[in-house]
Amino acid sequence: MTTEPVIKADGLDLTFQTNDGPVHALKGVDLEINKGEFVSFIGPSGCGKTTFLRVIAALEHPTGGTITVNGMSPDEARRNRAYGYVFQAAGLYPWRSIARNIKLPLEIMGYPRAEMEKRVEEVLRLVDLEGFGKKFPWQLSGGMQQRASIARALAFDADLLLMDEPFGALDEIVRDHLNEQLLALWARTEKTIGFVTHSIPEAVYLSTKIVVMSPRPGRITDVIDSTLPRERPLEIRDTPEFLAIAHRVREGLRAGHAYDE
Numbered sequence: 001m002t003t004e005p006v007i008k009a010d011g012l013d014l015t016f017q018t019n020d021g022p023v024h025a026l027k028g029v030d031l032e033i034n035k036g037e038f039v040s041f042i043g044p045s046g047c048g049k050t051t052f053l054r055v056i057a058a059l060e061h062p063t064g065g066t067i068t069v070n071g072m073s074p075d076e077a078r079r080n081r082a083y084g085y086v087f088q089a090a091g092l093y094p095w096r097s098i099a100r101n102i103k104l105p106l107e108i109m110g111y112p113r114a115e116m117e118k119r120v121e122e123v124l125r126l127v128d129l130e131g132f133g134k135k136f137p138w139q140l141s142g143g144m145q146q147r148a149s150i151a152r153a154l155a156f157d158a159d160l161l162l163m164d165e166p167f168g169a170l171d172e173i174v175r176d177h178l179n180e181q182l183l184a185l186w187a188r189t190e191k192t193i194g195f196v197t198h199s200i201p202e203a204v205y206l207s208t209k210i211v212v213m214s215p216r217p218g219r220i221t222d223v224i225d226s227t228l229p230r231e232r233p234l235e236i237r238d239t240p241e242f243l244a245i246a247h248r249v250r251e252g253l254r255a256g257h258a259y260d261e
């Protein structure tokens with residue numbers, strides 16, 4: 001593999017035509033994400049975070065500019081199963097066991113049975129849900145369901161994981177725990193992660209790079225390369241270095257708002 005960026009966006013625009021006129025969901029977005037980075041997207045509602053992730057996943061198509069995923073168009077990358085996607089809600093089918101939920105995308109792709117069983121075991125282990133394959137979603141807590149959803153996204157073993165506010169609906173203690181587990185998973189698997197959040201502490205705790213966005217039109221107002229070490233106990237959130245980065249994110253969010261007025 002070359003060292004080309006995993007994601008490269010240049011002057012990316014996306015305008016939705018609606019009954020109320022055009023909505024500029026993304027305007028002039030330039031961004032590079034390199035292999036192994038953990039990149040968070042933060043900004044108020046409507047700033048285009050989800051839209052950007054959906055463009056990467058070829059679920060939306062830009063109206064201007066260019067974007068590549070592993071050097072390919074998003075459509076090609078999708079066909080190559082370049083990424084796994086975790087949605088806001090866990091999105092598990094209630095009538096399927098956890099193992100069968102994880103298998104679903106593999107079944108669709110026609111993986112052999114033995115390979116599917118092996119992968120299910122592997123990904124359940126990665127998210128600390130060993131032994132829960134036979135349970136149904138309703139038998140698991142919200143945090144466990146979200147981990148199962150992450151396991152499903154890991155099943156392809158893609159290098160890139162796209163996560164759209166995966167922990168938004170969970171209480172803070174569970175969220176802290178999942179943040180720690182996600183960092184450990186990231187360290188073990190060396191994946192590249194794109195992560196949407198509304199939470200400043202979550203973005204600062206998890207990321208190697210924080211992308212601050214603002215709405216109308218959706219655009220990037222700041223890109224912060226984290227100075228924190230990769231090894232991050234939860235207590236790191238009380239350090240001056242952490243607070244300084246959080247402060248800069250907050251300033252970026254505020255600047256975006258001022259632009260609106």
Ligand SMILES: Nc1ncnc2c1ncn2[C@@H]1O[C@H](COP(=O)(O)OP(=O)(O)OP(=O)(O)O)[C@@H](O)[C@H]1O
Pocket residue numbers: 016017018023024025043044045046047048049050051052218
């Ligand atoms: N399919 C669509 N058709 C029309 N407008 C859309 C569509 N999808 C998104 N938008 C609009 O584009 C803008 C960006 O939406 P997007 O969902 O990307 O924002 P977001 O930052 O992810 O917001 P949130 O934090 O609320 O999830 C919003 O104004 C939204 O209403």
